[in-house]
Amino acid sequence: MSGPHDTRNWNTRGEDKAERLAAAAPYLDGKLARRESIADVLYACIRSHDRVIAEGNNQKQADFLSRALADLDPERVYDLHMIQPSVGRPEHLAVFEKGIAKKLDFAFSGTQSHRIGALMMDGTIEVGAIHTYIELYARLFVDLTPRVVLVAAFAADREGNLYTGPSTEDSPALVEAAAFSDGIVIAQANRIVDDVSGLARVDIPGSWVDIVVEADRDFYIEPLFTRDPRAITPVQIFMAMMALKGIYAEHGVTSLNHGIGFNTAAIELLLPTFGERLGLRGKIARNWVLNPHPTLIPAIESGWVESVHCFGTELGMEHYVAARPDVFFTGPDGSLRSNRAFCQLAGQYAADMFIGATLQIDPDGNSSTVTESRVSGFGGAPNLGSDARGRRHATPAWANLAAPGDRLGRGRKLVVQMVETFQAGLKPTFVDQLDAVKVAEKANLEVAPVMVYGDDTTHLLTEEGLAYLYKAESLAERRAMIAAVAGVTPLGLAADPATSARLRAEGKIRLPEDLGVSRTEATRSQLAASSIADLVDWSGGLYEPPARFKSW
Amino acid sequence: MNTAELLERESFVELPARARVERLLDAGTRRELVGPFERLSSPWLAKQDIVTQADDGVIIARGTIDGTAVVVAAIEPAFQGGSMGEVGGAKIAGALELAADDAAAGSPVVPVLLLETGGVRLQEANCGLAAIAEIHAAIVALREFVPVVGVITGPVGCFGGMSIAAGLCSHLIVTREARLGLNGPQVIEQEAGIEEFDARDRPMIWSLLGGEQRTATGLVDARVDDDLTAIRAQIAAAVTQEPGPLHRTADIATWEAMLDHIDPAERAEAGDVRAAFARYFGGCHD
Numbered sequence: 108m109s110g111p112h113d114t115r116n117w118n119t120r121g122e123d124k125a126e127r128l129a130a131a132a133p134y135l136d137g138k139l140a141r142r143e144s145i146a147d148v149l150y151a152c153i154r155s156h157d158r159v160i161a162e163g164n165n166q167k168q169a170d171f172l173s174r175a176l177a178d179l180d181p182e183r184v185y186d187l188h189m190i191q192p193s194v195g196r197p198e199h200l201a202v203f204e205k206g207i208a209k210k211l212d213f214a215f216s217g218t219q220s221h222r223i224g225a226l227m228m229d230g231t232i233e234v235g236a237i238h239t240y241i242e243l244y245a246r247l248f249v250d251l252t253p254r255v256v257l258v259a260a261f262a263a264d265r266e267g268n269l270y271t272g273p274s275t276e277d278s279p280a281l282v283e284a285a286a287f288s289d290g291i292v293i294a295q296a297n298r299i300v301d302d303v304s305g306l307a308r309v310d311i312p313g314s315w316v317d318i319v320v321e322a323d324r325d326f327y328i329e330p331l332f333t334r335d336p337r338a339i340t341p342v343q344i345f346m347a348m349m350a351l352k353g354i355y356a357e358h359g360v361t362s363l364n365h366g367i368g369f370n371t372a373a374i375e376l377l378l379p380t381f382g383e384r385l386g387l388r389g390k391i392a393r394n395w396v397l398n399p400h401p402t403l404i405p406a407i408e409s410g411w412v413e414s415v416h417c418f419g420t421e422l423g424m425e426h427y428v429a430a431r432p433d434v435f436f437t438g439p440d441g442s443l444r445s446n447r448a449f450c451q452l453a454g455q456y457a458a459d460m461f462i463g464a465t466l467q468i469d470p471d472g473n474s475s476t477v478t479e480s481r482v483s484g485f486g487g488a489p490n491l492g493s494d495a496r497g498r499r500h501a502t503p504a505w506a507n508l509a510a511p512g513d514r515l516g517r518g519r520k521l522v523v524q525m526v527e528t529f530q531a532g533l534k535p536t537f538v539d540q541l542d543a544v545k546v547a548e549k550a551n552l553e554v555a556p557v558m559v560y561g562d563d564t565t566h567l568l569t570e571e572g573l574a575y576l577y578k579a580e581s582l583a584e585r586r587a588m589i590a591a592v593a594g595v596t597p598l599g600l601a602a603d604p605a606t607s608a609r610l611r612a613e614g615k616i617r618l619p620e621d622l623g624v625s626r627t628e629a630t631r632s633q634l635a636a637s638s639i640a641d642l643v644d645w646s647g648g649l650y651e652p653p654a655r656f657k658s659w
Numbered sequence: 660m661n662t663a664e665l666l667e668r669e670s671f672v673e674l675p676a677r678a679r680v681e682r683l684l685d686a687g688t689r690r691e692l693v694g695p696f697e698r699l700s701s702p703w704l705a706k707q708d709i710v711t712q713a714d715d716g717v718i719i720a721r722g723t724i725d726g727t728a729v730v731v732a733a734i735e736p737a738f739q740g741g742s743m744g745e746v747g748g749a750k751i752a753g754a755l756e757l758a759a760d761d762a763a764a765g766s767p768v769v770p771v772l773l774l775e776t777g778g779v780r781l782q783e784a785n786c787g788l789a790a791i792a793e794i795h796a797a798i799v800a801l802r803e804f805v806p807v808v809g810v811i812t813g814p815v816g817c818f819g820g821m822s823i824a825a826g827l828c829s830h831l832i833v834t835r836e837a838r839l840g841l842n843g844p845q846v847i848e849q850e851a852g853i854e855e856f857d858a859r860d861r862p863m864i865w866s867l868l869g870g871e872q873r874t875a876t877g878l879v880d881a882r883v884d885d886d887l888t889a890i891r892a893q894i895a896a897a898v899t900q901e902p903g904p905l906h907r908t909a910d911i912a913t914w915e916a917m918l919d920h921i922d923p924a925e926r927a928e929a930g931d932v933r934a935a936f937a938r939y940f941g942g943c944h945d
Binding site for chain 2: 337379380383405408409630631632634635637638640641644645654655656657658659
C-alpha cells in the first residue's frame with residue numbers, strides 16, 4: 108500500500124547508517140573493531156557537523172574513544188556538536204582546541220571547570236546550554252538526537268552485549284537515543300569475550316550496539332565521592348548537628364539525597380552517634396538516592412539505612428556494596444547496578460529532600476557554584492534541588508511543607524542549602540549578584556547558570572542559624588530571613604536586628620540555641636569515623652580505598 | 660571489631676592536646692605548669708601578624724599514670740602545625756630539666772612526650788632550634804635515670820629536630836598513621852625533586868616514614884591503634900619499664916657498620932630498608 112507521500116524517502120537515516128557501517132566494514136571482524144584501526148573506524152562513522160556523544164559521566168570515562176576522537180585530523184572531521192553529561196578529561200577539550208568540534212551541550216565539567224571557562228569566554232567552545240543530567244538525556248529524544256554515541260563498558264562480547272556493571276551510570280540512556288534512531292553506537296570495553304557466557308551479566312543488549320573495541324587500558328573512573336573524614340571541621344559538625352535536629356528530625360525526612368561535600372559527609376558520620384542519641388534511627392534517613400559514599404558505611408552498619416539507589420559507583424566500594432545486597436541495587440552477578448537516569452528520576456520524584464552546598468548565594472536565595480574563573484556545571488543538582496511539580500504522592504516530610512490551610516494538600520520537596528557564611532580565602536558566600544550573571548554575559552549563555560533557584564530553596568542553614576525559607580510570607584520576608592543567618596557578610600551586617608528578632612520569635616529562623624545545639628559539643632570526636640582507616644574498619648575490610656586516600 | 664565496639668572506641672588523635680593530657684593522667688591528678696593563664700605566648704608570631712596562643716601550643720602537666728609520677732608534655736598540632744617556637748620549646752626543655760633534678764634528688768618523675776610536630780617553627784628560627792637542642796640534651800641526660808616515653812599518633816607526624824627528640828626517647832609508641840622522619844615529604848620534594856620523592860604519593864610516603872615501617876625497622880618500640888584506651892595502656896606499661904642497657908642511639912658501631920654498606924645513590928624501597936635494619940639490628944618487630 109502506498110501513501111500520499113510515497114515519493115519521499117522515509118529512511119534517510121537508516122540508509123546513511125548503512126553507508127557508514129559499510130565504510131567501516133574493512134576494519135571490522137563482525138562487530139569487533141581492531142584497536143589499531145580505531146581512527147579509520149571513526150572516520151567511516153563520523154561526519155563533520157554530526158552530533159556526537161562521548162561518554163564522559165560523572166565517574167566513568169570512555170577515554171580510549173575520546174582520545175581517538177581527539178587524534179582525528181580536523182581537515183577531515185570538523186565542527187562536531189559534542190553532547191556530554193560530563194566533560195572530565197583533557198582530551199574532551201582538546202577536540203575543541205583542534206577544531207574537530209565546535210559546539211557543546213553538557214551538564215558537568217568538574218576537573219576541567221577552569222579550562223572550560225576560559226574556552227567558553229574566548230569563543231573556542233560554543234555552548235548550547237549547561238543542563239541538569241536528566242534534562243540532557245531528555246533532549247537526546249527530542250532535539251539533540253545523536254548520530255554517533257561512544258560509550259565504555261567493563262566487558263563486551265563479539266555480539267555487542269555489554270557488561271557495564273557497577274559503572275552503568277549514563278550508558279543505557281545514551282545508547283538508547285542512538286540505537287532507536289538509526290544512530291551508531293560504538294563501545295570500548297576493558298576486555299572482549301567470545302560470547303555472552305563470558306559476561307557477568309548483560310546491562311545493554313548487543314542488538315543496540317554496532318561496534319565494540321578492546322581499549323588499550325581500563326577506562327578511567329574518577330573517585331568523586333570519597334570524602335576523607337580527616338578534613339571535616341568542627342564548624343561542619345556543628346552545622347550537621349543543627350541540620351539533624353532542625354530539619355531531619357523536625358520534618359521526619361526519610362528519603363533523601365546528599366550533595367558531594369564535607370557538610371553532608373559530616374551528617375552521614377553523625378547518624379550513628381549524635382543521631383542515635385536523639386533516638387532518630389528508623390525515623391529519618393532510611394531510603395537514599397546516593398552514590399555509594401564511603402562515609403555512609405557506619406550508618407549502614409549500624410542499621411540506619413534501608414536502601415541506596417546509586418547514580419554511579421565509587422572506586423573501592425565494589426566489594427562492600429556486593430556484600431550488602433539488601434541495601435544496594437545489585438545484579439544477579441552480585442555487583443552494583445547504577446543508573447543515573449533512574450536515580451535522577453528517583454531524586455526528583457521520590458526523595459523528600461535534597462541537601463547540598465554552594466559557593467555563592469544572592470539576596471533572593473539563588474545559588475551557584477559558577478564563579479568568574481570556574482564553570483563547573485551542576486550535574487544533577489538543579490534537578491535534585493528543585494520541587495517536583497509533577498509529584499502527586501504524599502509522604503510525611505513532603506506534606507509537612509504544605510502551606511497552612513491548603514485544601515489541595517500540596518506539599519513540597521525540601522531543598523536545603525547548607526553553607527558557611529564565608530568560603531576559603533574569606534570570600535563571603537552571600538553576594539549582591541551571582542558571578543553566574545556575568546559569566547552568562549561573557550559566554551553568550553541565554554540562561555544564567557544558577558544551580559538552585561531561590562524560590563526552590565526551602566531551608567538555608569549556616570553556622571549562624573537555620574532559616575525556614577518556605578515559611579516566608581513575602582519576597583521581602585524571605586530576603587530578611589536570608590540576611591538574618593548571613594553572619595558578618597555585608598548582607599548579614601545589613602540585616603535589621605528588630606526584624607531578625609521577630610522572625611526568630613515566629614519560628615521562621617532558629618538559632619543554634621533555639622535548636623539546643625551547643626558549639627562546644629561540636630567536636631570531631633562526635634564522628635563515627637574520623638579517618639579513611641576508620642571507614643575500612645567499619646566495613647570489616649571490604650572497603651578498599653584508592654591509594655591516594657590512604658594514610659598508613 | 661563489632662559495631663558497638665567501633666562506636667565505643669574513642670579516638671586519641673581527635674582529642675585536643677589538653678584533653679589528651681587530661682585523659683592520660685589518673686583522674687584528679689593533673690596540675691598544669693605554665694598554663695594558659697600565665698599568658699606566655701610567642702613574642703615573635705605577633706610581630707609577623709600571626710595570632711598567638713596563650714599556651715604557645717604546648718601543654719605541660721604533672722600527675723600520675725596508674726600511680727607512677729609523670730610529667731606530660733603535649734604539643735597541639737592544631738596550632739601552627741605543632742611547630743616548636745621559643746616559648747613552647749622552653750616549656751618542654753624546662754619540664755625535662757626539672758624532671759632531671761627530681762631524678763637526681765631520688766624522686767623520679769617519668770616524662771611522656773606527645774610529639775605531634777612538624778619541627779622547628781620557621782617564624783622563630785634559631786630561637787626554636789636552640790630550645791630543641793636543649794630538649795635533646797635533657798632527654799639524653801634523663802634516660803639514664805628514668806624511661807623517657809615518646810608518643811606519635813596523628814596525621815601531622817613528627818619531623819625536623821623533634822624527630823631527633825623522638826629517636827632519643829627510650830621508649831617510642833606510634834600508630835600506623837603516624838610518620839617519623841627528619842625532613843617532611845614536601846621539604847624532600849622541594850630540595851631533591853619530584854623524581855626523588857613525590858610528596859603526593861601517599862603509599863610511598865607511608866611505606867618509608869609510616870608507623871608500620873618504623874616499627875618493622877625497630878626505630879619504635881610499640882605500634883598501637885588510634886584508641887584512647889589502648890594508647891593509655893601502652894604508655895602506662897612504658898612508664899614503669901627499666902631503661903635498657905644500651906639505647907639504640909648509643910649503639911654507634913652498629914650504625915656505622917650499616918651505613919658503610921648503604922649506597923645513598925640507590926633509591927631505597929621500604930623492603931630494602933627493612934632488610935638492612937634486620938641485617939644489623941636483628942629481626943623485625945612487626
